[in-house]
Amino acid sequence: MSTKNLTTFSKVDTGAILAQVDEDERKGAADQSPSMGGMGGMGGMGGLDDADGMGGGGFIPEDPDDGSNFAAHHLESSDVGKTFDVLKDHSVTKTLLTAGADYDNPQQEWDVEVDYKARVAGSETPFEEATRRRLTVGSTGLPAGVEAGLKTMQVGEMSHFTVQPSQGYGDEGDAARGVPAASVLEYEMTLHRLFERTQSHNGQLVKWRLVKGTSWERPSSRAEITLRWTGRLSRDGEPFLKDFEQTFTAGDASVPTFFQSAVVGANGMTTGEVCELKVAPALGYGAAGAPDLGVPPNAELFITVELLHWVGVEDISATKDGSMLKRVLRRGQGWERARARYEVKLDLEVRRSPSAPVASSAEGLVVTLGAIASNVEVAEIGTRLVEKEGAVTGASPADLAARLETLLPLMQLYETAELRVSLPKTAGAGAVAGTDAGADGALMCLKVRLESWTKVEEVPFTDGLVIKKILRESEKGDHLTPNEESICVVRYTVRRLASTAQGEGGGSPSWRTDGEVLEEVPIERPRTFMQSEGGAAGVLPCIDAAVRHMKSGELVQLTAAAAWAYGSPSFDSTGPFLARESAVVIELELLSFVRAKETWSMDGEERLAAQMRFKSRGNKLFARGEYRFALHKYTDSNSKAPRFSDFKQEREEKAGEQEKAGVDISDGAAAATSSASAASEASEASSVRSAAVLSDAEIETKLSESKAITLSCFLNIAACHLKLGDGAMAEKASNDALKLDMANVKALYRRAQAKRLNLDFEGAKADLLTAAKADPQNREVRKELEELKEAMKEQSRRDKAMFGKMFAAP
Numbered sequence: 001m002s003t004k005n006l007t008t009f010s011k012v013d014t015g016a017i018l019a020q021v022d023e024d025e026r027k028g029a030a031d032q033s034p035s036m037g038g039m040g041g042m043g044g045m046g047g048l049d050d051a052d053g054m055g056g057g058g059f060i061p062e063d064p065d066d067g068s069n070f071a072a073h074h075l076e077s078s079d080v081g082k083t084f085d086v087l088k089d090h091s092v093t094k095t096l097l098t099a100g101a102d103y104d105n106p107q108q109e110w111d112v113e114v115d116y117k118a119r120v121a122g123s124e125t126p127f128e129e130a131t132r133r134r135l136t137v138g139s140t141g142l143p144a145g146v147e148a149g150l151k152t153m154q155v156g157e158m159s160h161f162t163v164q165p166s167q168g169y170g171d172e173g174d175a176a177r178g179v180p181a182a183s184v185l186e187y188e189m190t191l192h193r194l195f196e197r198t199q200s201h202n203g204q205l206v207k208w209r210l211v212k213g214t215s216w217e218r219p220s221s222r223a224e225i226t227l228r229w230t231g232r233l234s235r236d237g238e239p240f241l242k243d244f245e246q247t248f249t250a251g252d253a254s255v256p257t258f259f260q261s262a263v264v265g266a267n268g269m270t271t272g273e274v275c276e277l278k279v280a281p282a283l284g285y286g287a288a289g290a291p292d293l294g295v296p297p298n299a300e301l302f303i304t305v306e307l308l309h310w311v312g313v314e315d316i317s318a319t320k321d322g323s324m325l326k327r328v329l330r331r332g333q334g335w336e337r338a339r340a341r342y343e344v345k346l347d348l349e350v351r352r353s354p355s356a357p358v359a360s361s362a363e364g365l366v367v368t369l370g371a372i373a374s375n376v377e378v379a380e381i382g383t384r385l386v387e388k389e390g391a392v393t394g395a396s397p398a399d400l401a402a403r404l405e406t407l408l409p410l411m412q413l414y415e416t417a418e419l420r421v422s423l424p425k426t427a428g429a430g431a432v433a434g435t436d437a438g439a440d441g442a443l444m445c446l447k448v449r450l451e452s453w454t455k456v457e458e459v460p461f462t463d464g465l466v467i468k469k470i471l472r473e474s475e476k477g478d479h480l481t482p483n484e485e486s487i488c489v490v491r492y493t494v495r496r497l498a499s500t501a502q503g504e505g506g507g508s509p510s511w512r513t514d515g516e517v518l519e520e521v522p523i524e525r526p527r528t529f530m531q532s533e534g535g536a537a538g539v540l541p542c543i544d545a546a547v548r549h550m551k552s553g554e555l556v557q558l559t560a561a562a563a564w565a566y567g568s569p570s571f572d573s574t575g576p577f578l579a580r581e582s583a584v585v586i587e588l589e590l591l592s593f594v595r596a597k598e599t600w601s602m603d604g605e606e607r608l609a610a611q612m613r614f615k616s617r618g619n620k621l622f623a624r625g626e627y628r629f630a631l632h633k634y635t636d637s638n639s640k641a642p643r644f645s646d647f648k649q650e651r652e653e654k655a656g657e658q659e660k661a662g663v664d665i666s667d668g669a670a671a672a673t674s675s676a677s678a679a680s681e682a683s684e685a686s687s688v689r690s691a692a693v694l695s696d697a698e699i700e701t702k703l704s705e706s707k708a709i710t711l712s713c714f715l716n717i718a719a720c721h722l723k724l725g726d727g728a729m730a731e732k733a734s735n736d737a738l739k740l741d742m743a744n745v746k747a748l749y750r751r752a753q754a755k756r757l758n759l760d761f762e763g764a765k766a767d768l769l770t771a772a773k774a775d776p777q778n779r780e781v782r783k784e785l786e787e788l789k790e791a792m793k794e795q796s797r798r799d800k801a802m803f804g805k806m807f808a809a810p
Contacts, residue, residue: 072152073105086152091167092145097188100154104194106137111195111208112150121162121184127177132192143168146187153191161187195276200261204280207262213270213307222313222325223250225263229305233295235276237302240294245308258283262305269307277303316406321424324406332412332450340370341456341467344408347449350381350400352389353442354420360384364451369408373401385444394421394443403446411450419446459546461632465561466542471587474551481551484636485596486531488547490588494519494540497559497583518566518579526591532617541568543588550590558586569624599640604647608702611640611709618716627720634713634720641706647699711740711747718750727757745775752784761792 072084077099086092106112117129140147145167153159163185165171173181195208219225226247230239248255250264258279263269279301281287289297317324338344349361360381367375382397389395399421407419423441459466482488496515521527529537534544542560550556565571565584602610618633694702714737721730734751737744752767765788771781 074103074154075099075157084152086149086161087145087167091164092148093162094149094152095160095162096157097160098156098158098190100157100191102155102194104196105154106151106191106194107196108138110137110197111135112137112191113193113195114150114189114191116187116189118146118185118187120179121186127179134195136197142187143185146185146189149187150189150191153189155191155194158188158190161185161189163187198267200267201257201280201283204283205258205261206278208276209273210276210304211272211274211306213273215270215272217312217331218266218268218270219250219264219307219310220312220314221251221264222315223264224248224311224313224327225250226308226310227259227263227305228308229303231293231295232302232304233299235302240290249313256283258303259305263307269305271307271309274304274306277301277305279303314410316410316419317424319424323422323424324403325420325422326407326410327418327420328415329418329447330414330416330449332415334413336413337409337411338369338450338453339409339457341458342369343367343454343456343469344369345451345453346408347451348381348404349447350385351445351447352385352392352395354418354445356389356442356445359388367404367408368456369405372404373398375401378404392443394423399444400446403444404448407446407448408450411448413450413453416447416449419444419448421445459542459558460549461629462542462545462560462564463628466545466564467559468546468549469557469559470554471557472553472555474553476551476553478551480595482531482548482590482593483595483598484532484548486547486593487528487596488531488593489526489528489591490521490539490543490547491523491526491591492519492521492543492586492588493517494565495585496579497585515585518582518584523589523591531593531596535568535570540565540584540586541570542584543586546588547590547593550588552590552592555587555589558584558588560584560586570621570626602640602642602646603649604642604699604702607640607642607646608706611637611642611706613637614640615709615713615716618713622716622720627723631717631720634717637713638710641710642703644699644703647694647702707740711737711744714740715744715746715750718747718754722750722753722757725757727754730754731758743774745771745778745781748774749778749781749784752788756784756788756791759795761788761795764788765792 072086072094075082075084075096079096080099081096083093083095086094111134113132113134115131115133117126119126135141137147137151140150142150143163145163146161148167149159149161149163165182165184168185169177169179169183171182173179173183179185193210195210197206197208199206224247226245228243228245229241230243231241232239246259248259250260258277262275262277269275281298281300284301285295285297285299287297289295289299295301312326312328314326314328315322315324316326343366345364345366347361347363348365349358351357351359362377362381365377367378372378378401379397382400385395385400386392386397403419403421407417411417420442421444423443455470457468457470458464459468495517527537527539529539529544531544531548535541540560542558542564545564546556546558561583562568562579562581565582566579567581597606599607599610614633614637618630618637621627621630621633714733718730718733718737721727721733731751731754734747734754737747738751741747748767748771752764752771755761755764755767765785768781768785768788771778772785775781
């Protein structure tokens with residue numbers, strides 16, 4: 001749409017627009033379609049003298065909570081020519097002529113810069129027009145319906161609004177403007193600019209955003225900020241100061257309050273952003289004014305300010321005493337941060353103070369987070385600092401390692417940061433341990449560029465005995481990992497762990513991979529196994545555990561203790577006999593996997609079968625004394641327990657399959673639907689008939705079977721917790737079992753054991769007596785009762801001895 005639309009209005013039949021909107025709404029109700037097609041005749045404003053010119057209807061019915069039409073607020077090029085009901089009552093309609101390019105819509109009290117022409121419907125002569133006029137939404141002086149339409153526009157948008165009298169100048173009209181009574185109005189409007197408005201200090205500081213910034217981050221406390229500003233006494237007045245560059249530290253009391261409020265914090269500015277500030281005298285130069293600048297007393301100020309750049313400064317000291325200030329010299333990438341065990345590669349420069357020459361440096365330094373103090377090269381760098389600058393308490397080699405341990409986990413990948421270490425601000429500057437720490441109290445200044453890191457992590461649920469180092473990330477862009485019982489395809493090489501000595505050149509501790517090869521599964525002959533059943537397939541437990549947390553195509557290095565390698569009781573293969581006591585290093589690649597069916601997608605039979613499998617795995621782990629891992633299996637087993645609805649849905653699906661296959665569900669006979677395909681259909685019916693449809697009674701039998709498994713698992717969970725010495729959790733599991741069977745003797749017995757462990761002897765006694773009454777011949781219950789009596793006697797003797805000492809004569 002060319003700009004000639006701003007000077008020459010097209011003829012629009014208002015009645016036709018409203019009729020078309022009504023027709024679009026009726027169509028929408030009939031076919032429930034959110035989009036009612038194109039508006040063939042609306043490409044330009046001409047030739048729309050009747051309803052036929054409106055084309056195929058463009059109104060998109062919406063019903064947002066605020067009564068407005070969301071679709072009218074966020075239009076695209078494909079919406080050009082379509083008409084929208086702005087207020088959902090036909091009082092204001094909007095036809096898009098040119099789509100905008102921004103997402104924001106004008107809000108109340110924001111400023112806008114617009115062109116518009118207004119005329120009475122049917123008239124060729126505008127009664128009002130404006131070019132590049134700046135208006136404040138809510139007090140534009142435009143009719144209410146026009147403001148409502150303006151609030152739906154985006155920057156760069158041109159639209160035509162048709163406004164009924166109720167949202168225009170009413171039944172009276174506006175004689176001064178030449179608007180007759182009860183006139184329908186037509187406005188053609190272009191939104192050029194949008195000035196977001198915020199205010200603070202009870203309205204004494206008002207800010208309009210003129211230009212958006214280039215990032216989303218804003219300066220915070222302590223940031224070092226550089227901006228350029230121009231000051232005026234009125235919005236269009238001559239500057240009293242022009243393009244003045246100023247640098248200050250956020251929080252500096254000498255900086256005017258309005259700069260702090262406008263630039264810093266969550267409502268501050270971003271780099272490259274330009275804002276206009278209206279500053280009340282109390283926040284500006286006040287009653288004194290600024291005679292040297294030509295600012296009179298009690299003057300209101302208009303400041304145009306641009307945030308040129310800023311350096312983020314964060315106090316990372318443990319007590320926030322200003323003794324460790326991190327300055328971000330160059331921002332990095334991503335949200336991830338290095339964690340303990342990660343191997344981090346960095347460039348490092350060390351000075352005594354920010355202005356001092358470099359005392360020591362290193363490029364490509366590799367450290368292990370959590371073990372930097374043992375890194376030989378870091379110690380040498382710290383030593384050179386001391387030799388060159390002198391010994392200062394707080395700036396020793398050990399202190400350097402500690403500072404890096406604090407700084408590195410707070411840095412982004414590729415970030416460059418400076419860490420200024422000084423005396424606590426509360427302590428002041430001066431001598432430390434008889435040595436001058438510098439006039440500003442500086443102890444050490446580090447400049448660090450984080451080049452890369454290698455992820456090193458514990459494999460979950462291995463008690464830290466299996467460590468995974470990622471050698472190559474997956475390149476498939478898929479975030480899925482195997483779930484339990486996934487079918488995994490792997491290749492790997494197992495070597496004996498030869499050493500955990502310092503790395504080459506005295507670097508950080510590392511694992512040697514040149515030990516004796518104990519086992520190799522090459523990529524030409526990969527191994528396939530079911531996750532969680534790897535031991536049965538000859539796969540080491542550490543590999544079985546690790547693949548659960550890998551992505552397809554990922555290559556890792558594992559280090560595993562003997563208990564998770566050939567010495568594991570869950571490893572069913574013989575393995576290298578001499579390696580039973582050896583820790584191992586494994587290069588492992590997950591080539592591919594097929595995820596097992598998720599519990600939520602299983603039918604009743606599948607859930608019941610899974611419940612049995614997981615309980616069986618728990619039993620095996622319990623028998624081997626691996627109680628913590630058995631706990632997980634029993635808990636997983638209970639999570640698989642089916643519900644009646646799982647079998648009911650399964651029954652309905654099978655019934656549908658049998659009906660399609662021509663099966664008479666009442667007697668199981670196959671019904672051929674045509675003689676030409678009788679043989680084929682009989683075969684299909686036979687297959688479907690093999691999947692029996694369960695009756696309600698059969699489903700209840702299945703659920704009873706599942707309940708028995710769940711009860712058994714709760715009892716076993718309690719037994720695991722007792723073995724692990726956790727009486728509280730054992731009691732909870734016993735209570736869960738008793739909810740299923742309140743008279744269960746074993747559950748009462750387990751709960752009594754838990755209560756005894758928790759020193760609740762009376763509670764334990766009550767449970768054992770109840771169990772003995774239910775099963776008088778139970779030897780375990782009787783034995784526990786005898787042991788409880790002895791425990792109670794012993795406790796009584798200890799209590800008497802303690803009280804005797806408390807009340808004994810001095």
